[in-house]
Amino acid sequence: MATRHFLHVWLWSIVMAVWASVAHAAPPRAVNCIAPAQPGGGFDLTCRLLSDALAGHDIAVNRRFMPGGVGAVAFNAMINQTPADPATVVAFSEGSIYNLSLGHYGDRGLDDVQWLAALAVDHGAVVVRADAPWRGLPDLLAAVKAEPQRMALGGGGVIGGQDWMRAATMARLAGIDPDRMRFVAFEGGGGCMEALVAGFVAACLNDAGDSQTSIDEGRPLRILAVHSAERLPGALAAIPTAREQGIPLDWPVLRGVYTGPQVPQADVLAWQRLLDDVLRSPAYHDLLASRHLEPMPLTGPRLRERLSRMSQDARTRAVQLGLP
Known part of the structure; x- marks a missing residue:
C-alpha cells in the first residue's frame, strides 16, 4: 500500500513539474x-x-x-x-x-x-517599372505572347517553384505556351525588384504587400494586377485583380x-x-x-x-x- 502511495506521489510530482515548466516558459x-x-x-x-x-x-x-x-x-x-x-x-x-x-x-x-x-x-501580384508602357495585364501578356523569349518575367524561387507556377498558369490562361516563356529565377522578391528597376526583366511575379511597401519607400514600380478574388483594401484598392483583366487566377x-x-x-x-x-x-x-x-x-x-x-x-x- 505504501509503495502504491509512493508511486502515485512520484507520478503526480512529475506531472506537476512538467505543467510548471510549460506554464512558466516565456519567449526570449x-x-x-x-x-x-x-x-x-x-x-x-x-x-x-x-x-x-x-x-x-x-x-x-x-x-x-x-x-x-x-x-x-x-x-x-x-x-x-x-x-x-x-x-x-x-x-x-x-x-x-x-x-x-x-x-x-x-x-x-x-x-x-x-x-x-x-x-x-x-496575394500574388504582377509588378512592372513605373515607366513601363503597359497600362494593364492584357497589354503585358500581349507583349509576352508576341515575343516570349525577349520579354523576360522574373520571380523568387526556382524554375518549377511557386512564382514560376504562377507565371506558367497565367501564360496558359492567356494562350501562351509556358515552354516558350522566358522566366528568370531570383533568390527572392527583393532580387527580382532590383533587376526590374535596372531593366533586366519586364515584370516580376512578386506579392502585393512587399511590392506596395517598396513603392511606399520610393521605388519606381507599378502593380498591374493582384491575384485575389476581390480588390484589396487601402492603397491597393485602385489596382484591378487579374480576374477583372481576363485572367481568373487567385493566389493567396x-x-x-x-x-x-x-x-x-x-x-x-x-x-x-x-x-x-x-x-x-x-x-x-x-x-x-x-x-x-x-x-x-x-x-x-x-x-x-x-x-x-x-x-x-x-x-x-x-x-x-x-x-x-
Whole structure:
C-alpha cells in the first residue's frame, strides 16, 4: 500500500513539474528572425512585421539574412546549427512550402521543423517599372505572347517553384505556351525588384504587400494586377485583380515563422500563446494594414493542417503543369 502511495506521489510530482515548466516558459527577450533571401521582398517583410509586432511586448527582433537555395540554406541551418534555440525563428511563405514539397530542399519535409504561426496573408501580384508602357495585364501578356523569349518575367524561387507556377498558369490562361516563356529565377522578391528597376526583366511575379511597401519607400514600380478574388483594401484598392483583366487566377500567399526541431515544447507553446494574443489584437490589425497585408491568425494544429493542404496543392499544380 505504501509503495502504491509512493508511486502515485512520484507520478503526480512529475506531472506537476512538467505543467510548471510549460506554464512558466516565456519567449526570449531578444530574437533572431532569419529572412532566407536578400533584403527587400516578402521574407524581409515578414521579419519586419514580427519586429514591429513584438516591440510592444519588449521583445527585440534582430533581422538576419541567409540567402541560398531559395530557403534551403536557412532551413538546413535551423536543423543542423540551431535546432534547440527558441530565440531563433525563420520566415516562411507559401513558396517555402512549395519548394519543400516538391523536393527543392532535398529530402527534407514538413515535420523537420516546428511551425510557430502564420502572421498574415498576402496575394500574388504582377509588378512592372513605373515607366513601363503597359497600362494593364492584357497589354503585358500581349507583349509576352508576341515575343516570349525577349520579354523576360522574373520571380523568387526556382524554375518549377511557386512564382514560376504562377507565371506558367497565367501564360496558359492567356494562350501562351509556358515552354516558350522566358522566366528568370531570383533568390527572392527583393532580387527580382532590383533587376526590374535596372531593366533586366519586364515584370516580376512578386506579392502585393512587399511590392506596395517598396513603392511606399520610393521605388519606381507599378502593380498591374493582384491575384485575389476581390480588390484589396487601402492603397491597393485602385489596382484591378487579374480576374477583372481576363485572367481568373487567385493566389493567396501565407507568411509566417518556424523554429528548430528540438526547441522544447514549453518554449513552442509559450511562443504560440504570445503570437495568438498578438495576432488577434486591434493594434496588430492596424500594423497589417500599414504593410498592405491581411490577417490570417493560425498557430498549432490549425496551422499544420493548412500547411499540409498547401503541400498537396503544390504537388497537384506541379502535375497539372507537367513537372516531374
